[in-house]
Amino acid sequence: MPNISRKGQRMPASPIRKLTPFADKAKLEGKTVYHLNIGQPDIETPAGMINAIKNIDFKVWAYTPSEGTLSYRKQLTKYYNKAGYNITPEDIIVTSGGSEAISITFMTCLDAGDEVIVPEPYYANYNGFASQNDVIVRPIMSYIENGFALPPISEFEKNITDRTRAIFICSPNNPTGYLYSREEMEALKALVLKHDLYLFADEAYREFCYGDQPFISPMHLDGLEDNVIIIDTVSKRYSACGARLGCIISKNRKFWEIAIKFAQARLSPGMVEQIAGEAAIDTPDEYFERVKSEYTTRRNTVVNALNRMEGVYCPNPGGAFYVMAQLPIDNSNKFCQWMLEEFSYENQTVMMAPATGFYSTPGAGLKEVRLAYVLNNDDLAKAMKCLEEALKVYPGRTVGREHLVVSSWH
Structure with a gap:
């Protein structure tokens, strides 16, 4: 055998x-x-997404562009710019779920043996994506006593080596629900700029923030344009986990030029999912x-x-x-x-x-x-x-x- x-x-x-x-x-x-x-x-799931699927009228179920349809990326741009991201459709690559967004990001930014630092506990499937790409996850412990707040920056500094390429965060967090503050995000900004690292940000739960503390994305911080990679998905936001529709956002043009090659290798994201995704952007507040x-x-x-x-x-x-x-x-x-x-x-x-x-x-x-x-x-x-x-x-x-x-x- x-x-x-x-x-x-x-x-x-x-x-x-x-x-x-x-x-x-x-x-x-x-x-x-x-x-x-x-x-x-x-x-x-929002009725607009379901109705968009029910009302589909095409003769050929065709490939879409590897980066996603322009009409969907334009709709996504409206959504993100309403949230203050200041992006264009050319900053987006549409993916088959957030999972593919993570995989493409890892393949684009990390070589075998490279290290990514992740505050733990963290979404368990990050380990799977790291294993697929022979990447090493370096965990930094956060603690239940303070609600799993961002660990001290000194702990990150201790774990940065000559193979460290990125820090990976999720806010609001899965599995803890912790929402990083502006002060914590500013501290991460200083760290990644100091060491010239990527900052990967999983924002699957952006719409679910409770209380008075605002959601702060790395895209809200000036000076990180070449460092930030946003990973997102419609799964949780629109209660559409089965749609398998996500995206990568970055203003780093070199990243985009390489990431699109991996996107081309898997051909394209689904047409029907993007039709539903377009309709989702018009979901009322x-x-x-x-x-x-x-x-x-x-x-x-x-x-x-x-x-x-x-x-x-x-x-x-x-x-x-x-x-x-x-x-x-x-x-x-x-x-x-x-x-x-x-x-x-x-x-x-x-x-x-x-x-x-x-x-x-x-x-x-x-x-x-x-x-x-x-x-x-x-x-x-x-x-x-x-x-x-x-x-x-x-x-x-x-x-x-x-x-x-x-x-x-x-």
């Missing part, structure tokens, strides 16, 4: 999806499973206002319920639709599997993502889980009750009260 590649054997499995067989078995046993493990919103209000309510339900549980601590996130919670447990991998295999409360259980999959540092995240508040408020309340009852009887519950006292985050 021919051998499988070493790269394939190194490729990490998704921590978000690896427990799916156990959830499927629980459902076959008649249990209700509340899926808080994955960021699949239940919010309806009221849609996002309603969605943000709904997510704010859901966030409050989950965070308040978690912090009422004995031994549990959960910081209040500033954006996205995830929380990271510390639980009084021995091992989050074991606990999340136990919830599906052995536990039920009123014939219900909860599927969560073990936080270990969002860290590179060995042993990190063993007492933490990520929960996505993407279900309706009633189901979230039931899921929280279920989790509370589970923690009372879990065999691996740690002894004593381990609640972190961080009053500014309550």
Whole structure:
């Protein structure tokens, strides 16, 4: 039998999806499973996107330009310039989802053995993209005690080597929900300029910011035109995860000239998706206002319920639709599997993502889980009750009260 590649054997499995067989078995046993493990919103996709697909009228389902159709890129330019990005259609490459945007960015900017620094915990699939491209991820630890704020710049400085090429951030963050402040973004700006690095920014959750703190993009900071690569997607913004439509934005012309060659190699993004994407740009602001209000309510339900549980601590996130919670447990991998295999409360259980999959540092995240508040408020309340009852009887519950006292985050 021919051998499988070493790269394939190194490729990490998704921590978000690896427990799916156990959830499927629980459902076959008649249990209700509340899926808080994955960021699949239940919010309806804007009607304009759906209607644009229903009203398609073409005779040939043709290739599109490798950089995306001009009409869609013009629409995207309207959206981003409304947010203060000051770009043109020539600064955009349309991709098949945010995932392809990350892959093309890595291939364009990084050689095998190059390093990218990422504050952890971070979106687990970054590891997969790094593995595909023989890139090394250098994690910088952030901590639940201060809500997973940006680590001190001194920690970044310690980890910069002669192979460091980029810093990769996600704001609002997946998995923590942390929203970087202007001061933190300015500190990153100074760092990447000092060391002549790229700043990759995953902005999938841009529209989901709560409270008074504004969203700050690297595109809002002067002097970073040659350093910033924005990675984006329609998946979360328009609750259109199945569309597989994203984009890369950069004012760096050399980056664009190289990235388009990788885009040409995969031919083109889908035509139907871009037709829907064009229509999405005309989604009224009221849609996002309603969605943000709904997510704010859901966030409050989950965070308040978690912090009422004995031994549990959960910081209040500033954006996205995830929380990271510390639980009084021995091992989050074991606990999340136990919830599906052995536990039920009123014939219900909860599927969560073990936080270990969002860290590179060995042993990190063993007492933490990520929960996505993407279900309706009633189901979230039931899921929280279920989790509370589970923690009372879990065999691996740690002894004593381990609640972190961080009053500014309550």
